Amino acid sequence: MSTELIWFKSSYSNSGGGECLEVAHAYRESSRAVHVRDSKLGARSSRFAVPADAWNAFLAYASREA
Template sequence: MSAELTWFKSSYSSSGGGECLEVAYTSRTTHIRDSKLGARSPRFAVPLDAWAAFVAYAAREA
């Protein structure tokens, strides 16, 4: 990946700390990592539409 990603805490993360996801977006991809590990964290990347479908499903099932 050539461009540096701008990470932010996901709005779906717990406000109590410890269980936080960080998310970064590119034009076509959502990148997800564990905030506890920061730059050392493994990254999970999915197309934007797949991430939106997952979040919609999770919201319905919550």
């Protein structure tokens, strides 16, 4: 299995710039993680990774109706 990350932007992103993130999923035998970086900087961006379960909890919280 390749260890290269494949990054993608949110469907809410557009070509007008703005404050967008890119994410990449990493599924390895020992861990599942979601990597996050700034889309404006691309490969030059700092990035961090969170466990997939934590990312899913964040998305569930962020998508709640207020």
